[in-house]
Structure formats: structure tokens, C-alpha cells
Amino acid sequence: MKYIDSFRDNRLAQKLAAAIRQEVQGARPAGQPFRFMEFCGGHTHAIFRFGLPDLLPPEIKMIHGPGCPVCVLPMAKIDAAIGLAQRYPLTLCTYGDMMRVPGGQRLSLLKAKAAGADVRMVLSPHDALMLAKDNPEREVVFFAIGFETTTPPTAVIVKQAQALGLKNFSVFCNHVLTPPALKWLLDASGSGEDGVPPLDGFVGPSHVSAIIGTRPYEIAATGYGKPVVITGFEPLDVLQAILMLVRQVKAGRAVVENEYARAVTAEGNVKAQALMAEVFDFRDTFEWRGLGWIPHSALKLKDVYAAFDAEKRFALEPSAAKENPACQCPAILRGAKSPEECKLFGTVCTPENPIGACMVSSEGGCAAWYSYGRRKKS
Amino acid sequence: MTNRFERSLDIKNGRVDMTHGSGGRAMAQLIDQLFAKAFDNPALAEGNDQARLAIPAAGRLAFSTDSYVISPLFFAGGNIGSLAVHGTVNDVALSGAKPLWLSAGFILEEGFPLADLECIVTSMAKAAQDCGVQIVTGDTKVVEKGKADGVFINTAGVGLIEAGVDLSVHNIRAGDAIIISGTLGDHGVAVMAQREGLVFDEPVLSDSAGLNGLIEAMLASGVTLHALRDPTRGGLATSLNEMAQAAGVGMRLDEAAIPVRAAVRGVCEILGLDPLYIANEGKLIAFCPAQQAGKLLAVMRGHVHGHEAAIIGEVVEDDHAFVEMTTTLGGHRMVDWLAGEQLPRIC
Ligand code: SF4
Numbered sequence: 001m002k003y004i005d006s007f008r009d010n011r012l013a014q015k016l017a018a019a020i021r022q023e024v025q026g027a028r029p030a031g032q033p034f035r036f037m038e039f040c041g042g043h044t045h046a047i048f049r050f051g052l053p054d055l056l057p058p059e060i061k062m063i064h065g066p067g068c069p070v071c072v073l074p075m076a077k078i079d080a081a082i083g084l085a086q087r088y089p090l091t092l093c094t095y096g097d098m099m100r101v102p103g104g105q106r107l108s109l110l111k112a113k114a115a116g117a118d119v120r121m122v123l124s125p126h127d128a129l130m131l132a133k134d135n136p137e138r139e140v141v142f143f144a145i146g147f148e149t150t151t152p153p154t155a156v157i158v159k160q161a162q163a164l165g166l167k168n169f170s171v172f173c174n175h176v177l178t179p180p181a182l183k184w185l186l187d188a189s190g191s192g193e194d195g196v197p198p199l200d201g202f203v204g205p206s207h208v209s210a211i212i213g214t215r216p217y218e219i220a221a222t223g224y225g226k227p228v229v230i231t232g233f234e235p236l237d238v239l240q241a242i243l244m245l246v247r248q249v250k251a252g253r254a255v256v257e258n259e260y261a262r263a264v265t266a267e268g269n270v271k272a273q274a275l276m277a278e279v280f281d282f283r284d285t286f287e288w289r290g291l292g293w294i295p296h297s298a299l300k301l302k303d304v305y306a307a308f309d310a311e312k313r314f315a316l317e318p319s320a321a322k323e324n325p326a327c328q329c330p331a332i333l334r335g336a337k338s339p340e341e342c343k344l345f346g347t348v349c350t351p352e353n354p355i356g357a358c359m360v361s362s363e364g365g366c367a368a369w370y371s372y373g374r375r376k377k378s
Numbered sequence: 379m380t381n382r383f384e385r386s387l388d389i390k391n392g393r394v395d396m397t398h399g400s401g402g403r404a405m406a407q408l409i410d411q412l413f414a415k416a417f418d419n420p421a422l423a424e425g426n427d428q429a430r431l432a433i434p435a436a437g438r439l440a441f442s443t444d445s446y447v448i449s450p451l452f453f454a455g456g457n458i459g460s461l462a463v464h465g466t467v468n469d470v471a472l473s474g475a476k477p478l479w480l481s482a483g484f485i486l487e488e489g490f491p492l493a494d495l496e497c498i499v500t501s502m503a504k505a506a507q508d509c510g511v512q513i514v515t516g517d518t519k520v521v522e523k524g525k526a527d528g529v530f531i532n533t534a535g536v537g538l539i540e541a542g543v544d545l546s547v548h549n550i551r552a553g554d555a556i557i558i559s560g561t562l563g564d565h566g567v568a569v570m571a572q573r574e575g576l577v578f579d580e581p582v583l584s585d586s587a588g589l590n591g592l593i594e595a596m597l598a599s600g601v602t603l604h605a606l607r608d609p610t611r612g613g614l615a616t617s618l619n620e621m622a623q624a625a626g627v628g629m630r631l632d633e634a635a636i637p638v639r640a641a642v643r644g645v646c647e648i649l650g651l652d653p654l655y656i657a658n659e660g661k662l663i664a665f666c667p668a669q670q671a672g673k674l675l676a677v678m679r680g681h682v683h684g685h686e687a688a689i690i691g692e693v694v695e696d697d698h699a700f701v702e703m704t705t706t707l708g709g710h711r712m713v714d715w716l717a718g719e720q721l722p723r724i725c
Contacts, residue, residue: 055709372711
């Protein structure tokens, strides 16, 4: 695995860290650090897993964004999925990390499974499709979640289900889109009127960008004057991106740079985009856990695929799920607060018993801080 | 054994049916022609409902039990049978005991092919022989199709701890070295790969192995061994957290020193897993005073099950009992308890 190792070289990391330290020295008055957000949970995870905060100078403050698919899914949707699995004689398939997340009644798909619902973990949507094909007497629903990376595979199975003429397969579509959320964050962080200094730039998604390309981020640079550096999930990628962001800010530039050219192009994966456009429509609006309702930020199946749309085939129960008012995720996701400023952090809210969006997966800011970083403060 | 049965067991094409657990002739035949034949030893041959055993020397007994429900039953590097022997032998041996006897309880699912059962039983017999233990008593139950998953096995083991041997988590002290006997994550990844149909250039084999030989060599080395533990379910991270908590100490690891096979790392990258949390079935963690660690390491490396052993960290004073790690990049992070995402039915 030489390939991996070359992105985790200690000496290179130290060199990059030294370069960052040099760049930030004296660049800003004390107490006014550069504030960069990494949008993706994958980056958050890499930052903590490799202990990058130790390598970064105090002049750099990383804010952990909402880019974790299971984190941003509202509890109402989890309740809807649990309701499907409990009220209908069907098999509900989903990704493993979705199964642990508690919904409104503190019930998760894992617990519903233990109580008798037929819930199965799949590694890919294709597994769900095959289950339906091999068991024509069994109704199978794929609980689809995720950003643009997991969307094309869902589009593929919908088309395949149609080609196979399956009558027992549908998708509960909860795919969300990165650019609208990024725009929301830019709007929310821009003014500084709540005493929270605005963000200085973004570490942009890697895998998502491989699909959508770099163009959708231009608005951050041109419309809001914020630099974006798209980068990979390897720790050296992240350090390099931070260095590039500092250099842009210092030079008064704001452009979209692509550190991840080994996988990302300006256009992205045109085929995958076409596939998504063929199968999905925008939703008018969609609720993001921790952020709220964001217009045109999620996808639903097109009417021509209604036969495979679980929302049309089954009556989904409305959920009365409410977020715990003490949860500070909305503030944390905007960079206004850090996890330890939440009263529930580490006491009521832990990875075993997550209360808010930022704790439900190891990619969430609170969970990463709890599992990898809390030593510092205790 | 003379043939008491009119027709011998059709192992090639036969399947387990309900009569094999009924207590009647079919069950007696299965026991005779499969289990007793494979496990053959004097205590078993007596044919009593219990094994009668002479304790060979003075000392304390170590006694342990474990149930095996792994899926798939056969995986690269072993099967449920060899695993059921190695796992319990190791649980006994990690106390410093010499494992002597095992029991074996089988829960068979109706319809399970006898050929597969024979293969499993043969591996158990071979594993027991390799470890120098005897399977001296057993039990067989059959449940209806759909009520089990092929075969489940329970083994219990008894071993003898010689006078003067005292391994316990409570012996661990600040200043101890933490040594691992080899690469991490091989078992979990081998099983996972099998389940998901992942193919590698170089197959990842389960590390399932009896460690009593290695432990015997370590005890004989004269080094002051403080404690041993096998990082099975939950992996190294879970074992170290349990031990840190029990001993009231902290642990500091050096990521660069922790041996992980390249293929295992690759799979972990793809599946989003951390090798520190993945199950091992043929590895142990050893604690000894740092000054003696070099000597212990040399002894371990001289053994077939310890040739990739490495010193991976040290025990420190820490009221929080935190396990922390210096990452390969020179940063620091906690190595916390596992939260959720485990690989199910890995042993
Ligand atoms: S610690 Fe829990 S409750 Fe507090 S902000 Fe984070 S996720 Fe919300």
C-alpha cells in the first residue's frame, strides 16, 4: 500500500506544517485566527484521526462542517424509515452507519431490527436490488441517503429495477446536495453580526467534487469572496489545502483551487451527472439536521419512476421528532461554538447515545472531538 | 471400534437431521463415527457422560468458555472448528496456564451437510493436537432448519497454572512496555473479505492460532511478565482501554510502530474501518517492565506466532486511564473505546 503511505509521510507533514506556521506568522492580530471550514465529514475524520490539530499553529482554527450524510438526515426521516419497516411486511435495506442513529423516540433501525423488523445492512444499493430480484415475493425498500457520491449508484439501481420489471422494489430517497448547503453556510456565516467572525475559506469536498466538478463552488469565490480548495481525504492533502487557503487569503485572492487534481476535474463526472438528472428531480425544500430547511437541497425520484418511489408506494407516517433544545449543533456547524461549549457534550450526549446531529457518526464534529480529541481539555 | 451400526454414516452426501440430536441410535452413530473418531483420547473413549481427569501437578486451575457463531463458517486461514479450539486455548493460556482439556458443544442446524461437519471436526482435532490439548467431553444438539446458522460451537477449557505464575491486569505499572505479538486486523479483515466477496492480489488469511506455545516460551524467558491479553473482538483499542481502566493507568502508543499488513490497511481504507478496532484471533498483547522488553521481544520473535512482534507503546500514570497515540504524522489523538460500528459475527 505504497500509495497510501506516500500521503502520510511524516517528514512531508512536518514540512507542510512548518510552511503553514511561517505563512501565518504575524499575518493577523493575536486572537483573530484564520477560520476555515472543512465541509466534509471525511476531512473532519482525517484531521482528528491523524492528530492534525497538534501540527497546526493556534492562528488556524478549523470549523467542522455538516458534510456527513447520516448526521444531516433529520430524525423525522429516520422515524419514517423505522415506521416503514415496522408497519409493512417488507425488508428495509440501508448502509450500516445509518442503522445506529436514533430517531425521535430514541428508537434506531438497529433496535427496530432487534424488535423484529426486517432491516438489513448493505454495502451497496446493488445488494438491495439483488435481494428484491432473488425474492420476488418480498417487498424490498432501499433507504437511500448521502451526498452526490452515493446518488449515482441509487440512480443506477432504479433504472435497473425498471429494466428488470421488478414489482417489489422501491427507494426511499433522501439524497442531498452539497452546493445549496455550502451557500446556506456562506449566508449564515457572512455577516459576523452575531459576534461570530466570518469564515475565511473552505476546504472543499473530494469525492463529491469528483462527481460534480469544481464549478459549483465558484459562487463561494465570486459571490462571497471566499476561497475554496478542493482536496483529498489524506492528511497531507488537508495540510496542503490549508496552506493554499492561507496563501489565498493573505494575497487577497478568492478562487476555487483544486489540490485534488488526481481525481477531480472542472466538469466532474458528466456521465454520473446525466444519470442523476435522468432519474431525479429537485425537491422544493428539505430539512437538514442542524441547519434547517434549505431550498432545492435534496432529490426525489422523477414521476416516470413513481413505481419505484417508496414515498408513493407506502404511506409514510408523520413524525413528531423534536431536537433537544440544549443541542448546540446549529451554532457548532456555523463555527459559532465548539463542542465543549455544549452542556450535553460528553455527559448526556456521547457517541453511544447521540443527542444531536454532530454526534451521530464519527465524522460529525462533536463525535470526532469526543473520540479523538477530548484529552486536551480534561 | 467395531461397527455397531448396519450402515456407516454417509458423510459424503448425508445431512444432519433431527434424529442426530434425539439421543437415539443415529446420534450415537454420529458421535462414534465422527466426533469420537476425530478427537480420540482415553478420557473420551471411556464413554461416560463426563470426563474423569487426573490433575497432573499442584497449582491453580484456569477455566474459560466461549461460544463461536462466526459467519461464514469457512474463511481464509481457518474455520469455525479451528477457531473454537484456538480461541478457548488462548483464553486459558493467557492466564499463564498450560491448557490441558477442552469440552466441545455443538448446536447443529437440521440439513447441515455431514461433509462440512466432518471438515470442521477434523480441523478441531488438528488444532487441538497442534496445541497439545485434548477434547475430552462433548455434546450435540440439533435444531430445526432456520433456527441456527449451520453450526454453532461452544468450547470450554481447563488449564494448570504452575506455582509462582501470576499474570493479571492489576500487575500493570507505569513504565511497562506494551508489546504486540504481530500484525493487527488479519482475522477480521479475512472474514469480512470473505463475506463481501473482496478479492486481493495476496489473500489476507485469518491469524487464528493457539498461542500457548508462544506464552510458554515467554514464561520460560525469565522476564517479569505482568499481564497478557488477546485483542479479539473490538481489537487492540478495546483491549487496551479495558486494561487501562482496570489497572488505573494510561497508555501511550506509537502508531508508526504498530504492525498492520498493507492489504489489511487497504481494506480498512476502502471500508472505512480502523485496524486498531478489528478482531484478531492469534495475537497477544504483553506487558513487562520496559528494561526487560528487549529480551522479551527477542524471545517472541524467535517463535512462529511472534516473529512480527513489536514494542508499540508504554504505560504511563494517568488518572483518566486514557489510551493515546502519537500518529504517523507526529500529531496526537485519543484511541477511544469503540462506539457502535462493529463487524458482527466475527468469532
Ligand atoms: S454534544 Fe451533542 S447535543 Fe451538544 S452540540 Fe454536540 S451533538 Fe448537539
